Amino acid sequence: MDFTKLIRPHILSLTPYSSARDEYSGKAGIFLDANENPYSSVLGKPFNRYPDPYQSEVKEKLAELKNTKPECIFLGNGSDEPIDLLIKALCEPKEENIVIMPPTYGMYKVCADIQQVNIQQAPLTEDFEIDLDNVFDAVNAATKIIWVCSPNNPSGNILSKASILQIVKAFPDKLVVIDEAYIDFSTEPSFISELENYENIAVLQTFSKAWGMAGLRLGVAYAHPTLIQVLNKIKYPYNINIVTQGLLLEALDKNDEKDRLVAEILSNKLKLEKELSELEGVVKVFPSDSNMILVKFEKAKERFKFLLDKQIIVRDRSNVALCDDCLRITVGTAEENQRLLETLRTF
Structure with a gap:
């Protein structure tokens, strides 16, 4: 070159x-x-x-x-x-x-x-x-x-x-x-x-x-x-x-420790993806090769505000190309993910 x-x-x-x-x-x-x-x-x-x-x-x-x-x-x-x-x-x-x-x-x-x-x-x-x-x-x-x-x-x-x-x-x-x-x-x-x-x-x-x-x-x-x-x-x-x-x-x-953390996050992601896909109001859970999950919701902006009021912060990506009504969710700890799911169920 x-x-x-x-x-x-x-x-x-x-x-x-x-x-x-x-x-x-x-x-x-x-x-x-x-x-x-x-x-x-x-x-x-x-x-x-x-x-x-x-x-x-x-x-x-x-x-x-x-x-x-x-x-x-x-x-x-x-x-x-x-x-x-x-x-x-x-x-x-x-x-x-x-x-x-x-x-x-x-x-x-x-x-x-x-x-x-x-x-x-x-x-x-x-x-x-x-x-x-x-x-x-x-x-x-x-x-x-x-x-x-x-x-x-x-x-x-x-x-x-x-x-x-x-x-x-x-x-x-x-x-x-x-x-x-x-x-x-x-x-x-x-x-x-x-x-x-x-x-x-x-x-x-x-x-x-x-x-x-x-x-x-x-x-x-x-x-x-x-x-x-x-x-x-x-x-x-x-x-x-x-x-x-x-x-x-x-x-x-500490590369081995990094690999251990990655394995735990990926394990949490699989569980979170499954439970999100079963939630009422979820239109689609997009495939992910990362530590985030893009989810298409009914009433995405309302859900985003609802979560924010409960001090659960996700990212509203609904204003981004091809991401209408989508929220981006970072995979948290097992406890954080469970609180997210429980809160979404009460929307």
Whole structure:
């Protein structure tokens, strides 16, 4: 792939900010270069030094877990940071566009709107599958990024790998971003394994869902090293703080615990899906490969308000394409799910 044509010319020629840790990345020495406080922090904890701007230790460990290379990894403040940076790096405002497949994760559109990047829509089918005709109609010469959310949000289903690969192969000069925020809940393998086969793929994942670390705000982009270098070039210098890096290093030793949590959530999901499908007023429970269930209700908005009044918070998605009268329900604990069901029965 010719990355010089994919990336905005002024980004390629940009001189990035050079931090003190760019000049010296060692851990030993007398640090008089970054205007830090030499006495530790007011909390008495070692927060007085700037963190590694490229998170080298974390990436080494993560690369081993994901069977990829550290130079193919970008760590961001949630997945939203690489979403924003990819649009910033590739798309000329008011001239070029991204393609999205509604209903889908809303931040692709928000980040494009903020940066005045045009948006082409290729709606999914009524069963929330990729409509290849819509995609091929939406992509044009000004398209830089094609966004694929799989498993999809808000519908929860995994999208056809064959269809995604058909898009990747059909548009070798476009970047196809596969957002896999919910991949740990699916039986399908990650597209990370395809990075060596297709240079025009980027994969997004997160530690917010299966790993249970949403409060730490940590997302990951996996892509060709050239693209990762560009993201590192335009990110804020110290985008992942020292506490988050330390906690992530601990978490990566607990992959088995992550798998245990996922298994429990999936078990709860099966029970919840069954009981929801038997409730009066439920029109359809959509298939899910994630930790959420999209449900079509009679009087969806009234039920949403009813639940809210009982301090049970679900997501009203009825204003989203193809999701008329639908509520999105995150799978909770067994006790939380039971309270949800009991409350719905009293509507």
